Amino acid sequence: MxxxxxxxxxxxxxxxxxxxxxxxxxxxxxxxxxxxxxxxxxxxxxxxxxxxxxxxxxxxxxxxxxxxxGLRAGALRMGTFPTAGSSLLPAAINRFRKEHPFVELTVRSFRKAPLLAMLSRREISMSLLWEYPWSRIDHPNLDLIHLMDDPTDLVVSHTHPMADRDSVSVSELVNEMWVVRAERHPVMEAIIRASNKVGFEPKVAYEANDYQEAQAMVAVGLGVALVPRLALSVQRSDVKVIRLKGIVPRRRIMLARLADGVSNPADLAMVKMLIEAAQGFGAGGQPTS
Missing domain, CATH: 1.10.10.10 (Winged helix-like DNA-binding domain superfamily/Winged helix DNA-binding domain)
Structure with a gap:
């Protein structure tokens, strides 16, 4: 005792x-x-x-x-949409895995609605999302970080009469046939809004299921396409990307997290890396040196 x-x-x-x-x-x-x-x-x-x-x-x-x-253990589950997964996200993942190799990282890639559902069910703790001015992410249970703006570019065949141009105005596209994304994809809404400002209805030649398919149809001269710049991280050699002049819709790349979620060290580390990766892409949606 x-x-x-x-x-x-x-x-x-x-x-x-x-x-x-x-x-x-x-x-x-x-x-x-x-x-x-x-x-x-x-x-x-x-x-x-x-x-x-x-x-x-x-x-x-x-x-x-x-x-x-100390980020020597733990797990991070996050979501992304395909074009961010092929452009912005890899830089952050590469850095995260180098600096925190013992944290289990899993990423799920879907369109916006499934990602929002997974956030609500807490299957993931954060997700990259996008929004347009007419389609804001309006969820009171989410905290949103604006990472960057993603401009919209025109993609034409390398044999197209405008292929040698550095920039084109939407009003010059009145007579073009269009390659668009299928299933009323938001980029179609962007085309309609851009064309309505100058008074024409876009004529659709092909509905593609992804941007690589859209590029392929543009390459063979079936039409032209409007494509978010992040979706052009892998560009075909037989198409030309041209900047659009005037007021053209651009989407905002957002990082969404649950407002009432508990921030663990792995989450905070990834948030920081995504912000820095977005800064590395610059305001124009292209990597900076």
């Missing part, structure tokens, strides 16, 4: 009181007090064995927490 008091920094009487309180809670004597000294009862030995195991588990827990805090 004296040794225990010295180790814990208490008086002998205080230790004795704590032992008696523990015995009352256990409902059985833990110590056998004898003229020759104090000995553990069977219940006392069982209590000590469990206490030693608990102390080891608490120590192990502290080591695990230290690893998570």
């Amino acid at each position: 004296t040794a225990a008091a010295e180790a814990a920094g208490y008086s002998v009487s205080a230790i004795s009181q704590q032992i008696r309180k523990l015995e009352l809670e256990a409902g059985v004597p833990l110590l056998h007090r004898h003229s020759r000294g104090i000995f553990l009862t069977d219940a006392g030995r069982a209590t000590v064995e469990h206490a030693e195991r608990m102390r080891g588990q608490i120590t192990s827990l502290q080591h695990s927490l230290d690893d998570i805090i």
